[in-house]
Amino acid sequence: MEHVDYLIIGGGIAGITLKHFLKNQNTVLLEAEPGSYKIGESIIPEQFRHPELQKLLPALMKCPSYSPKYGTTFIEEGSAASFPLPEGGLQGAMHITRTEMEQVMLDAWKVPVRHEKVIAIDLEQKIVRTDWNEYKVAHQIIDCSGPAMVLSSLLRQTKVLWPVFTTWGYWNVLENKPEAFHAAIKDRGWSFLRYSNTHRRVLAEEGSDWRPGRSTILTKIRDGMWTWQIPLYGEKLLSYGIVSRHERISREDYYAITSANIAPNYKLEPRPIDASSAYNRIYVRNNFARSAPVAATDDYILVSDAYCFADPVYSVGTGLAVNKAIEVATILNETGWTPEFRKSYCERYESVITRAVAGFEFWYAGKVLKEDAAASRVQNELLVGNVFQSNITYHYVHALAYADLPPHLYEADPFTVDWDDLTLASATEKVTQTLRGLLGSDTAAGWRFLKARPAAGGMLLRWAADGQPELTLLVSKAAESEAYFRVVGPLGVRYLEEKEDASRVDVAKVGALLDELAPGITARAGDWSHLLGELRKA
DSSP: OEEESEEEEOOSHHHHHHHHHOOOSSEEEEESSTTOOOOOOEEOGGGGOSHHHHTTHHHHHTSTTOEEOOEEEEEETTEEEEEEOOTTOSTTOEEOOHHHHHHHHHHHHTOOOEEOOEEEEETTTTEEEESSOEEEESSOEEEOOGGGOHHHHHTTOOEEOSOOEEEEEEEEEEEEOHHHHHHHHHHHTOEEEEEETTTTEEEEOOOTTOOGGGEEEEEEEETTEEEEEEEETTTTEEEEEEEESSSOOOHHHHHHHHHHTOOTTEEEEEOOOSSSSTTSSOEEEESOOEEOSOSBOSSEEEOGGGTEEOOSTTOOHHHHHHHHHHHHHHHHHHTOSOHHHHHHHHHHHHHHHHHHHHHHHHHHHTOOOOSHHHHHHHHHHHOSSOHHHHHHHHHHHHHHHHTSOOGGGSSOOGGGSOTTOGGGHHHHHHHHHHHHHHHSSSEETTEEEEEEEEETTEEEEEEEOTTSOEEEEEEEEOOTTSOOSEEETTEEEEEEEEOSSSOOOOHHHHHHHHHHHHHHHHHTHHHHHHHHHHHHHO
């Protein structure tokens, strides 16, 4: 029996990332089938938020299967809607095979992977048995096995969320002409819509510059049935799948549905189904929308799809897997798996799943808002587009947000992190209590101290005053090269008003607040500096 600190199940992108970021040498990474075929070929730029992932982009873009991705195109009868990437987000988005992506990660990071299959888990003893070995785990078993959900499956704890069936295969691309797409939309009399990253709304727009063949195309066939079309190998090969909420999709049905719904820009040729390669097969996966009962305990942690695999259509799975792996590794490196972090992790994941379920219910069940008042509200708020397109905006954009790396794990604008971020809840509570002691009073110059929290480079303090927008102070150690609103003792202070309307904070009142706080800060300068130093370590 081998004794280890952590054991990671699954050597895909989540497991590789976790092993790379986890600063513990007594950790093993197990993979039953290294280099095996996996679905998940549409990659979002959020996956490359961390600088360590960004460094991989040049090598990934040289892979044979790489194709640039400009965004996502939603098609349904009556309209086509493009969701372009935000400005500057193109480089981190791509269509690529998972095997090539994983190999680039392994080569760059020199991550060791053991070719072993987990066949039994004794949680009470924290013993993992494989087809080659037995492991005694000192801390946590971490499942990064994706839709296989190895841990919860071996413990017989998985449950089906809803019946979802999918069949997919690969086609040769003979032609890919964007002008044919736009001509077809015009000839059919359909609307062309575009999601505005600036306005966060779907707007009517002539889309003649949009290249659908460089996007993931999602086509609604009918309520509860969708197809995906994802170009690979420089747009020479197309991954084409059908997802249905209602019924299994036979091979005959697959060819009938796909042939009838090829995006107008493509001319395709079916590949021989002779199993001569991973692209010469028809794949079937049924009842794959499954979940474990809980995302983590004191003994194990489930990462991304190993906790809940809900749907392949949103294309956010790889981003969620990578960024959750970084988040878990960061927690383990800094504090270890404490009850507070476990609680926060589970609450955050449950929130993600709850919202995802709502989105998928709308997506598949065809829950178009039918009440006149509700439909009118959506139309007015989102300006244009049928009710479906308007509603899918909310769910799709939020799904992308959940797959992003939590802002507190990279150098970001400290003011942008949500104050209700569950991953920072325990830290916020501790910092708030400490600050109450340092301040000595919850009121100063007519302002009321509400709460505090860690931030990139320092900490944030939130204040409220009658007749003023809420005020957030960013407090950090003062540096000569930086510009601050005010330097108080050893501290540099900037501010941001949390305004819900056009009102502005009274700058003189901010100055009065700092004037009243200054003597106490100066008198306890060492305590303030010590707190900031501890926060930087964390």
